[in-house]
Amino acid sequence: MVKMKQIGLFYGKNTVKTATIAKKIQEAFGEAKVDLIAIEEAWQKDFEAYNFLIVGASTWFDGELPSYWDEIIPVLSTLDLKNKKVAIFGLGDQMNYPDNFVDGIGLLAKAFESAGAKLTGFTSTEGYQFSQSQAVKGDQFTGLAIDVENQPEKTEQRISDWVEKLKKEFQ
Numbered sequence: 001m002v003k004m005k006q007i008g009l010f011y012g013k014n015t016v017k018t019a020t021i022a023k024k025i026q027e028a029f030g031e032a033k034v035d036l037i038a039i040e041e042a043w044q045k046d047f048e049a050y051n052f053l054i055v056g057a058s059t060w061f062d063g064e065l066p067s068y069w070d071e072i073i074p075v076l077s078t079l080d081l082k083n084k085k086v087a088i089f090g091l092g093d094q095m096n097y098p099d100n101f102v103d104g105i106g107l108l109a110k111a112f113e114s115a116g117a118k119l120t121g122f123t124s125t126e127g128y129q130f131s132q133s134q135a136v137k138g139d140q141f142t143g144l145a146i147d148v149e150n151q152p153e154k155t156e157q158r159i160s161d162w163v164e165k166l167k168k169e170f171q
């Protein structure tokens with residue numbers, strides 16, 4: 001079981017769709033309390049304060065992270081996130097950006113792994129159509145991919161399946 005007050009969800013509040021998905025993930029956890037932290041207001045110690053981190057970002061500019069995450073990435077490498085589990089979600093548009101679909105997940109994965117964190121919450125690439133993604137390892141995404149532009153009807157189920165998985169993996 002997930003213990004109370006152990007999960008911090010970090011997202012960019014200026015990326016509106018990502019912020020909406022962040023709140024849905026928080027709600028899906030129900031009783032297990034998840035703190036929502038806007039990275040625009042986060043300090044290094046906030047990342048270090050939680051045992052379990054959920055981090056979310058959309059992909060912009062053909063395969064890059066939106067502003068603020070790109071500023072935080074260099075800071076992450078100076079943190080000690082050993083023994084922490086990190087689950088990543090990302091928003092992207094597989095139709096218009098098939099060569100960079102949810103690349104942001106992959107960029108966050110690389111950054112958190114190099115800070116010593118253990119990645120969790122991988123999901124199948126089945127049900128998506130794209131050519132290339134930095135988020136893919138083998139036949140899985142290194143996190144949860146959400147496409148509100150092309151597959152809005154799948155969002156709710158994807159979130160609830162992922163959160164159920166995280167409830168088991170976050171321990």
Ligand SMILES: Cc1cc2nc3c(=O)[nH]c(=O)nc-3n(C[C@H](O)[C@H](O)[C@H](O)COP(=O)(O)O)c2cc1C
Binds near residue numbers: 059061
């Ligand atoms: C200028 C621009 C560039 C984008 N580049 C990518 C991309 O490289 N890969 C991708 O999967 N999605 C890309 N997208 C799609 C966004 O990630 C998607 O619309 C997402 O839902 C936006 O969420 P946000 O409002 O939280 O930023 C791009 C969107 C825009 C407007």
